[in-house]
Amino acid sequence: MNLTLKIWRQKNASDKGKMVDYKINDVSPDMSFLEMLDVLNTELIEKGDDPVAFDHDCREGICGMCSLYINGEAHGPDRGITTCQLHMRKFKDGDTIYIEPFRAKAFPVIKDLVVDRSSFDRVQHAGGFISVNTSGNTQDANAIPINKHDADASFDAATCIGCGACVASCKNSSAMLFVSAKVSQFALLPQGQVEATDRVLNMVKQMDEEGFGNCTNTGACEVECPKGISLENIARMNREFLNASLKG
């Protein structure tokens, strides 16, 4: 199929950037979206143009590296997938496709479609961990009884790959789905209780300092999340935060 691509081009972080039109022909419906961009880049390089910079790594939907805001949605129009798993069969011959970077003040553009998501790392460093003695006397985690429901809910939260689709989709650029998943995965387990108060207070503080917006419960993040992280995690984080604030 033949397509028109409208792609955000920006030379560097300080460049203003603009949308540029590209024509691409003979696209196979079996290509992944990133493979289609690879073909475009090959053509651009052959013409001596600068290829379009975009993030990618595993191309298996598990690393959280690929991004892109495609036709107004994070990771494109499909559900429960990252951009690398989006296939060109989801589009029609003659379509015009808008391709933009994930937009948020806390995700500044580095070049073209590549954004800096290290604000997520800093939030994680602020409390998204448990302290375990690894001197050789570490207790086997399986020796601690945990009810199945909590274990499953914790695992579901832990499947968050930190791609940032929640921030990109939210009209407020809020990171609460990401942060709540990282809070929840520990809050639901006994190992997470020891540092629970500091964890939620410090992670929320860091989230606010990074300049993410405030959640207004539109639910867009949950719909666009490639891992189906539930809004229940945000409610849990709100409870954790309230409890932690009352404790001081």
Added chain:
Amino acid sequence: MSGFLKSSIGRKIAMALSALFLMIFLLQHFAINITSVFSESLFNELSHFMGTNPVVQFALQPILIFGVIFHFVMGFVLEIKNKGARNVKYVKNHGAANSSWMSRNMIWSGLVILAFIVLHFIDFWFPEINHKYIEFLPEDPNRYYHEVVEKFHSPIRVGAYVVAFVLLAMHLLHGFSSAFQSVGANNKYTRGLKGFGKAYAILIPLGFIFIALFHHINGH
């Protein structure tokens, strides 16, 4: 406490608590107003009680006014902060694909409700304050019903009330369940709560519209 209110989640919880308070007030306001459809004397009696009881006038009324102002001011503060969290807008954004119109436009429905409250204050609250505390006019416990009927003579006023209550319904369609989510209540009762919230969001504003139309038609 000021630290709590400076945090994103603290503000979200405060916003939700003020919303829950206002929704309880709205239900109480409706319960009194609907009596005007059935019984002139009961409406007058209830209005006279609310208008003269010192607990209502000097304790509950200031709390209510604070709640209304807090909800609006915090709403604006959050909207400005949220707008600033995305400094470059998307060229193409397909919001309808993942969220409801109501949830994305709470600020606009809120602004219409704010405009309505200003009109409502000019219509009822300012004359009431003037009557009781400025001009100290003689108290007639039977004046309330006639004042209401007289106000709803004007088709323009009734039209404005109808528009405002449609927007209020839209605001509540998102706001009711959103308030519970914000205070951390997302559990096995959520589905039932959402259903109840939708019923509340539609029936209460519809009830207010019915009262306005009833007096408009009946008064002619």
